[in-house]
Amino acid sequence: MDKKVESPDAAAPLAVERAYRELRRALVRGDYAPGARLRMEELTQRFTVSSSPLREALNRLSGQGLVKILENRGFRVAPLTAQGVSDLARVRLLVECEALRDAIGHGDDTWEAQAVAAGHALALCERRLGDEPRALDDDWSARHRQFHLSLYAACTSPMLLDLADMLFDNAERYRLWAARHRQSPRHKHDEHQQLLKAVLAREADKAVALLRTHITRTEQLVVAALQGVANDML
Known part of the structure; x- marks a missing residue:
């Protein structure tokens, strides 16, 4: 019997959720310094996920106060004050x-x-x-x-x-x-x-x-x- 192959559209929400949960855990744990730039290249390598799910996860985390969105579409860790x-x-x-x-x-x-x-x-x-x-x-x-x-x-x-x-x-x-x-x-x-x-x-x-x-x-x-x-x- 042929294995069922999950379509990219079906896998996308799972990738976003995984990226969100793993990145949130890393941010809460303090793996990234307050105010540090979150570079997409490094994040894709660390979390083994493409940039699109990561960007969605980062936008979601910005709404929760853990990430700040920069004007040039980049992201930084929220400061601690x-x-x-x-x-x-x-x-x-x-x-x-x-x-x-x-x-x-x-x-x-x-x-x-x-x-x-x-x-x-x-x-x-x-x-x-x-x-x-x-x-x-x-x-x-x-x-x-x-x-x-x-x-x-x-x-x-x-x-x-x-x-x-x-x-x-x-x-x-x-x-x-x-x-x-x-x-x-x-x-x-x-x-x-x-x-x-x-x-x-x-x-x-x-x-x-x-x-x-x-x-x-x-x-x-x-x-x-x-x-x-x-x-x-x-």
């Missing part, structure tokens, strides 16, 4: 706190079980790492992301969920950069467990207050790291 992280934190507080409150009001047993599982998985990873830096561990980062998004998963607004997902990636890029430059580590295990406890108790006001503190503390640490690097360059 104190003003940028403060604006990001402001929007995260609006979106994620509302998503959490809505999820607490509408979540069922399955949502609770998934949140507990995500919190337990994160705690197991932290126990394994011990005193080692957690922020730069890929497994911890993946579980950390899953934990936060699991708390919002019962939110009844798909738009809020999409925004929370996008904002988390932007915040993650700042967080990973700051983790490489700050002087002292931040251990967030207690913050996460307190947040999970309040969510499971359906204490919406307390959970939202804890989330606000969590997001604001991240903002403060990133701003301090950015200022520290700027001072070192003087």
Whole structure:
């Protein structure tokens, strides 16, 4: 029997999606320096995809704030600035706190079980790492992301969920950069467990207050790291 050959038209969306996901992961992880020029030749070689899907992926990422489009049709990595992280934190507080409150009001047993599982998985990873830096561990980062998004998963607004997902990636890029430059580590295990406890108790006001503190503390640490690097360059 002849093998079915996928047409170029059918393969194109898959190529765009793969390019988007792999490039987004690289940008969030900090593989490219803030403000660095994203050259199509290098990207096509690294991600083994043609320029057309890459350009579509880059345009999509620009809409999410991870990439800046240049006037001459080129692309750069979005910069990391104190003003940028403060604006990001402001929007995260609006979106994620509302998503959490809505999820607490509408979540069922399955949502609770998934949140507990995500919190337990994160705690197991932290126990394994011990005193080692957690922020730069890929497994911890993946579980950390899953934990936060699991708390919002019962939110009844798909738009809020999409925004929370996008904002988390932007915040993650700042967080990973700051983790490489700050002087002292931040251990967030207690913050996460307190947040999970309040969510499971359906204490919406307390959970939202804890989330606000969590997001604001991240903002403060990133701003301090950015200022520290700027001072070192003087």
